[in-house]
Amino acid sequence: MKVLVPIKRVVDKDVKVRPKADETGVELANVKMSINPFDENAVEEAVRLKEKGIATEVVVVSVGPDKARDTLVSALAVGADRAILVDSGDAEVQPLAIAKLLKAVADKEQPQLVIFGRQAIDDDAVQTGQIFAALQGWGQAAFASISKVDVASGKATVGREIDGGLETLELSLPAVITADLRLNEPRYAKLPDVMKAKKKPQETTTPAALGIDITPRLKTLKVSEPPKRKGGGKVADVAELVSKLKNEAKVI
Amino acid sequence: MSTYNAPLQDMRFVLNEIAGLKDVLALPDFAEVDADTVDAILEEAAKFATNVIDPLNPKGDKNGPHWKDGVVTVIPEYKDAYKQFCENGWHSMPVDPQYGGQGLPHLVNIAVNEMWRSASIAFALCPMLTSGAIASIWHHASEELKAKYLPKMADGTWSGTMNLTEPQAGSDLTAIRSKAVPRGDGTYAVSGTKIFITWGEHDMAENIIHLVLARLPDAPAGLKGISLFLVPKFLVNDDGSLGARNDLICSALEHKLGIHGSATSVMSYGDKGGAIGWLIGDAGKGVAYMFTMMNHARINVGLEGVGVSERAYQHALAYARERIQGPIIGDKDSITTPKPILFHPDVRRLLIDMKSRTEALRAVAYFTAGHMDKAQHSPDAAVRKQSQAYVELLTPLVKGWSTESSIEITSEGIQVHGGTGFIEETGAAQYLRDARITAIYEGTTAIQANDYVGRKTAREKDEAGNVGFTARTLYKEIAAFADNLAKDAKLADIGRDLKEATQALIDVTEWVIKIYVAEPQVAHAGSVPYLKLGGIVVGGWLLAKSALIAQKRLDAGEAEGYYKAKLATAHYYAQHWLVQGRGLAKEIIEGGQSILALDEPLF
Incomplete structure (x- = not known):
């Protein structure tokens, strides 16, 4: 069984993001970039499936600039077998376009399982995995915190976190899982594997070669700092609070 | 408590711009290693140091x-x-590939080793x-x-x-x-x-x-x-x-x-x-064999000085950004909108002192490691010889000067914390206690200084019999660089300070070589300040080189805060440390006799 893991290069989780001065987006110049943390869980899960003998090959794929190759190599260092870069240059690629690109890749690769991170920490869209599943017409289990895959019966059992607790789903393969942080604890890469990672097979394609139009359908008007928190005040009693909520905040 | 973050940006800058990583990776023995891989190794090591160690x-x-x-x-x-x-696989990293190691250059090992020591x-x-x-x-x-x-x-x-x-x-x-x-x-x-x-x-x-x-x-x-x-x-x-x-x-x-x-x-x-x-x-031949590991150990202990200084700096910085205590002088707004102690002038002095000195220590250690690789792996015999001579000269500096400095730097870290720094729970005290041994084991500072003044300077000779050949060659190179920098439109002040300090080092070196045979006790009485002077000059030289590169990048329009910070630390270092060169020279040349003047019964 082949597992496909889409990963995204994002601003490192420890970097404090700032909007660009012209408010057209987030400042990315000279900012440390890393693999999206949820995608690390996705890669880890795929690698564990391979170690258990359930998966035969783990293929990581990223849509992004040439620099995203580093992110793919970091996934190769923790056990992925092969990497595909869909080089989109500096173009903005939105979730729908990414899902279409991944569909094109999946049509070629024919994975039985695609494991996404539940969301990317840069735009927090939480869409790509779901759109991809819909495009494929596959079952999906988002926000997985427990997974069990049985190839022989062609089923995956997935525990996912919902508001009230844990929901357990059974999916027929091929299927889509999106990984939550609690799914597993990603490993540290071993030094010899870091050194060998670049030598693993890597291929590059482009949106044009895959025949996908990535023109954004949504337009970002402005990215700005959240308003600074204004100082609070103390109220004397409940009556004053209710009055303020009614007359000043106008929320009741 | 603070969390260690490997200073990857400074490490990369020093590796690439000061220690010659590119030249080292171009050596035939390292054909398997490329710059991207080095980068990936540093990233992984940083994660491991932060999260595990x-x-x-x-x-x-x-x-x-x-x-x-x-x-x-x-x-x-x-x-x-x-x-x-x-x-x-971190344990086997520095080992010969024949026995399971990765065969990476010293220069890569040293950056990774610094992280372990900081952690x-x-x-x-x-x-x-x-x-x-x-x-x-x-x-x-x-x-x-x-x-x-x-x-x-x-x-x-x-x-x-x-x-x-x-x-x-x-x-x-x-x-x-x-x-x-x-x-x-x-x-x-x-x-x-x-x-x-x-x-x-x-x-x-x-x-x-x-x-x-x-x-x-x-x-x-x-x-x-x-x-x-x-x-x-x-x-x-x-x-x-x-x-x-x-x-x-x-x-x-x-x-x-x-x-x-x-x-x-x-x-x-x-x-x-x-x-x-x-x-x-x-x-x-036991002692000679032991010295095979001793030289390694000395560089590594020097690196402990670098690592613990960096860690103490990060710890103090985190506290200084958080702790609010009193309005800032000359800043009326800080009365109504309190600012952390980082804004107090003397806290800033302590922090920039810690930062600039740590950067100087790192530069000298990595520079030495780069020469270790060239000394061992260059196909050119002349390069091997020259690099080996530099390694030998600089090893006592890396060991003695880095560790002595680290005791002062970690102590400054406590000072930033004020009274809480003296309390163990704050964590700042551990760095000073841990740093203290580094100036003792694997050869005390006096042993390093004796080595520096004796075997590495006054008793060192090239084939033609020129005494102190390597020291003189290196200091001449630094003086030439300082001369040029003193003419630089933007960095002339650093150039002048470096020039003066280097001249002080050259004067002391000539004096040491002259009196070493007749009055070895006087030479050795001043050996620790001489080691300090050597460290300050070589460190100041490499920081000045860094400043020159940073200035070029800024002039080329790179709006990187790191380069601005590097200019600031290099300026600080010149104005606070290189200026000590003259005083140290006077101390060494004129002060040796006063050390020996107090006769034994009078103590």
């Missing part, structure tokens, strides 16, 4: 190894981290001692011993130690009394007491391979009578499995000022008739 540091400080009846146990967190460290000196000591022992075995032992011991030492399954010191033999190894008597089967019965043995006993590795200096029965007195023996804790069967326990025991652990997380052991060999040992190389 750094959290151990205060734990090991409070709960160090525990001794009972000769058995030493560490806290479970230490054991887990050691296992992970080995499994992830925890005490923990990092165990792999450091093992890699030193590996180096001695690899260079001098028979193929048989190498094949039997190196692979398992390389991956950390077995650890290693170096046993030099005895109660009566500290800096003076000629006083060593431990004995080795031939047992008639090619092995030796080793007996004696060794003290201050770092990680001499513990339960993280399956076996411990001790390298022990001892005398053969017919050995002459002095250093030439000392041989090196390999003495394993458990004897090793021919199939590599562990056999009987050898006749050696850890009879106590020391109670120390710092590095509480490491097991500093008293080792008793041969209480029951003799520990079985194997001679390494030739008899009588």
